[in-house]
Amino acid sequence: MTKIAFIFPGQGSQSVGMGKEFAETHEKSKQFLEQADRVLEFPLSQLILEGPQDELTLTYNAQPALLTIGTMIASRLDDEGIIPDFTAGHSLGEYTALVASGVMSFEDGVSVVHKRGLYMNEAVPAGEGAMAAILGLDGQKLKEVTDTITAEGFAVQPANLNCPGQIVISGTKTGVEKACILLKEAGAKRAIPLDVSGPFHSSLMKPAAEELRAALDEVEMEDATIPVVANVNASVVNNRDEIKGFLVDQLYSPVLWEDSVRTLLDLGVTHFIECGPGKVLSGLIKKIDRSATVFPVYDEETLQTVIEASKGWS
Numbered sequence: 001m002t003k004i005a006f007i008f009p010g011q012g013s014q015s016v017g018m019g020k021e022f023a024e025t026h027e028k029s030k031q032f033l034e035q036a037d038r039v040l041e042f043p044l045s046q047l048i049l050e051g052p053q054d055e056l057t058l059t060y061n062a063q064p065a066l067l068t069i070g071t072m073i074a075s076r077l078d079d080e081g082i083i084p085d086f087t088a089g090h091s092l093g094e095y096t097a098l099v100a101s102g103v104m105s106f107e108d109g110v111s112v113v114h115k116r117g118l119y120m121n122e123a124v125p126a127g128e129g130a131m132a133a134i135l136g137l138d139g140q141k142l143k144e145v146t147d148t149i150t151a152e153g154f155a156v157q158p159a160n161l162n163c164p165g166q167i168v169i170s171g172t173k174t175g176v177e178k179a180c181i182l183l184k185e186a187g188a189k190r191a192i193p194l195d196v197s198g199p200f201h202s203s204l205m206k207p208a209a210e211e212l213r214a215a216l217d218e219v220e221m222e223d224a225t226i227p228v229v230a231n232v233n234a235s236v237v238n239n240r241d242e243i244k245g246f247l248v249d250q251l252y253s254p255v256l257w258e259d260s261v262r263t264l265l266d267l268g269v270t271h272f273i274e275c276g277p278g279k280v281l282s283g284l285i286k287k288i289d290r291s292a293t294v295f296p297v298y299d300e301e302t303l304q305t306v307i308e309a310s311k312g313w314s
Helices: 020-025 027-040 044-050 059-079 093-100 106-123 139-151 173-185 203-217 240-250 257-266 280-288 300-310
Strands: 004-008 086-089 129-135 156-163 166-172 190-193 271-275 293-297
Touching: 004 059, 004 093, 004 280, 020 027, 020 044, 020 059, 020 300, 027 044, 027 059, 027 106, 044 059, 059 093, 059 106, 059 271, 059 300, 086 093, 086 257, 093 106, 093 240, 106 203, 129 173, 139 156, 139 166, 139 173, 156 173, 156 257, 156 280, 166 173, 166 203, 173 190, 203 240, 257 280, 271 280, 280 293, 293 300
Parallel strands: 004 086, 004 271, 271 293
Antiparallel strands: 129 166, 129 190, 156 166
């Protein structure tokens, strides 16, 4: 029996022109862009379709942009009768998953992730925080190193546990730099600094989390109509109050993406559909389970591929 999970990418997947083909050929898709512009009271759609890339990449622009495109794609799939049994999203993508699962409206989703981006941007002054991807090192060994550096007064911690052999660390600039050196000495194959504007999913985001809590209190949330797998504990969640608490915790807690995917596999998911630009999550899933069936959907051609494939699903 086919079980489907819609998965939604996080910040870093954005690119100028994403969703353009959908918006030009499908009136409902175009309306999502128009709604986002109205909610935010600035032309987000112009940034999405025309750029410039550096402005689109700003945290408080990238987040509502990705939510808009992810929702647009999920809506197209829904119109074709392709309905998920579960949803999940990576970091920011969790909000898109919540919109797809009926927890919050698209308009509220766009508004709250724009605020989330502003709070994250303000939490740590530019240049004081950093993130890096660590490849080829055991998670327990990595945590021992980051805990030691943090105890020395330079906060750094695991931030994204993406797949076997790929963990992102986050913290102060000095903490991350020290960790990269020591982790390579400990056996990591590579330590790659990431081009991000802050130390996301680290304890340094706690001030932003408190502001986010207040913003979420203003959002009307419902219990999920489609179960969601949460970033913070890789468990299924339906209750709106639990979800709100998890969203606050998520801002300064690791994204347990590998565990989330394994949860979905244990629940019997047979097909993963990545709704958003690129195919980063699709690649991670294949590294977690080579046998997984994964479809990235980011343009009309990839959408049609899923539609055609779905005719054989039961």
